[in-house]
Amino acid sequence: MPSPELPSRPLSDDPPPQNSRLLAVVLWLILVGGLAALPMVWPADGVERSTLAQFFGRFHPLVLHFPIALLAIVPLMELAGLFERGRSIRSAAGFVLTLGAISTVAASVLGWLLAWAGGYAGDLVNQHMWFGCTLSLVSLLAVLLRRVWTNRGWWSVGVFYLPTLLAALGLMTWTAHQGGQLTHGEKFLEEHMPAPVRDWLGLPAPAPKKKPVAAAASHATPSVSGTAVESGGTAPAELSFFHDRIMPALDRTCVSCHNPNKIKGGLRMDTYAELMKGGESGAAVVPGNLEESELYRRITLPHDDEEFMPSGGKKPLSEEETRLIEQWIKAGASETAPLSAFGLKATPPAPVVVVKPTAPDHRSHAAVIHAWEKAWGLRLVPVSQVPTDGLILRTASAPSRCTNEALAGLAALADLVVDAELARTRVTDAGMPALAACHSLRRIDLTQTAVTSKGVKALEGLKSLEQLNLTGTGVDEAGLSVFRSRSDLRIYAAHTAASAP
Numbered sequence: 001m002p003s004p005e006l007p008s009r010p011l012s013d014d015p016p017p018q019n020s021r022l023l024a025v026v027l028w029l030i031l032v033g034g035l036a037a038l039p040m041v042w043p044a045d046g047v048e049r050s051t052l053a054q055f056f057g058r059f060h061p062l063v064l065h066f067p068i069a070l071l072a073i074v075p076l077m078e079l080a081g082l083f084e085r086g087r088s089i090r091s092a093a094g095f096v097l098t099l100g101a102i103s104t105v106a107a108s109v110l111g112w113l114l115a116w117a118g119g120y121a122g123d124l125v126n127q128h129m130w131f132g133c134t135l136s137l138v139s140l141l142a143v144l145l146r147r148v149w150t151n152r153g154w155w156s157v158g159v160f161y162l163p164t165l166l167a168a169l170g171l172m173t174w175t176a177h178q179g180g181q182l183t184h185g186e187k188f189l190e191e192h193m194p195a196p197v198r199d200w201l202g203l204p205a206p207a208p209k210k211k212p213v214a215a216a217a218s219h220a221t222p223s224v225s226g227t228a229v230e231s232g233g234t235a236p237a238e239l240s241f242f243h244d245r246i247m248p249a250l251d252r253t254c255v256s257c258h259n260p261n262k263i264k265g266g267l268r269m270d271t272y273a274e275l276m277k278g279g280e281s282g283a284a285v286v287p288g289n290l291e292e293s294e295l296y297r298r299i300t301l302p303h304d305d306e307e308f309m310p311s312g313g314k315k316p317l318s319e320e321e322t323r324l325i326e327q328w329i330k331a332g333a334s335e336t337a338p339l340s341a342f343g344l345k346a347t348p349p350a351p352v353v354v355v356k357p358t359a360p361d362h363r364s365h366a367a368v369i370h371a372w373e374k375a376w377g378l379r380l381v382p383v384s385q386v387p388t389d390g391l392i393l394r395t396a397s398a399p400s401r402c403t404n405e406a407l408a409g410l411a412a413l414a415d416l417v418v419d420a421e422l423a424r425t426r427v428t429d430a431g432m433p434a435l436a437a438c439h440s441l442r443r444i445d446l447t448q449t450a451v452t453s454k455g456v457k458a459l460e461g462l463k464s465l466e467q468l469n470l471t472g473t474g475v476d477e478a479g480l481s482v483f484r485s486r487s488d489l490r491i492y493a494a495h496t497a498a499s500a501p
């Protein structure tokens, strides 16, 4: 009874396999119970344990790639079986699935070992463990159901096996994502996500990057573009030395390993209270006593000392930061002692830079823009995805269509146009007043047009103008003289009377 399509039961059917089946079920139940027990009985509680357990646990990041690849390939192998030539591929799917399930169990056990022994803690770690164990169970179930399918025939496949396999894939994706969040930070995927995808997923806009306070203090010059506005800020008297000078340094250098999700050495440094609680070896900070303060000892050891902090070759605290910590501990390690108690002034609050929109939002003028484009066969193109960045008047595809009348037709859209590409068009001096009405204009290109000094003078009032290209026009010195005082304006006047020697 050769069945070339799907290899099924063991070759000899004679001894009723009751006993071995029972054994399999018992083994399976033990495995299921054991896996579920791991995160339940021994959750990741932030306490570091046996180094040997940690050693093995650290193979988790290596092993976890096997189930990802193996499970992902199973549905492809099953699909291949739909085609004549893919039959043999599908007959191996059961083997790959079994390997995948076994490696899932291995990755789960190692992952649990890493979390339990490695001082991890927190909701994300524990959830990740639960998902990992559930994934193992679901993949084992898929192995079982596939056997049922191959033994009992097609009717069971759609009902049991396929949904289970898909569930395993879904669980795997989510578990892997959580693992990624644990190693790279929770916002890793989100950080550079394009805005449309972010909107579609309903994620909030990214928070603006915070400057480390210590760094901001040394070069607090606001960016030049736009208007700088003083923000309200906290009353300087209330700023504490700890929060203004110590915490930002710890945040940058230490908190990545000493936080609620990863409590290395049993020490959390994400809040003042946790820091003062200390770690496994007792107090990290003893107010007023540098010698007794483990934290100070750790940061002042030689950098190659095993106990030096931050460990793992991370960028150490600067000398200045170390000195501040010394000062702070000596003075009693208070959370609230103000900066003035240390003879320091508050870091001025970072100025809020209000960038003025370049032009009004063009979206509400869509109908007018479209009508103008149609009437003249020219284009008004947004500068960027920011709707207040203005429009570019684009004529390159048909410069001859752009006339003084087309410019006059822009009246209703005048303040939206920031860039007028008028090179080789038919505009003349008579069209310049219409152009001058577009007072958001930053750039105008009049290369090889009939424009002369007379027309150019009309553009004098364009205060935002940054670039004016008059190459090959009839402009002379007199025309340029009106812009003499504008140091921010770049004028190109090659091949004109003004450029003649």
Ligand code: HEC
Pocket (backbone or CB within 6 Å): 250, 253, 254, 255, 256, 257, 258, 264, 265, 266, 267, 278, 279, 280, 281, 282, 284, 294, 295, 298, 299, 306, 307, 309, 310, 311, 312, 314, 317
């Ligand atoms: C790369 C991870 C990592 C970083 C970053 C790190 N630590 Fe640690 N820290 C550890 C580990 C692991 C231990 C436990 C092993 C040990 O005691 O050396 C520890 C232990 C400690 C302890 C001893 C806790 C106790 O009670 O035993 C102190 C104090 C400490 N760190 C301070 C710091 C300070 C201060 C920084 C920042 C300057 C820092 N750590 C940055 C990994 C890190």
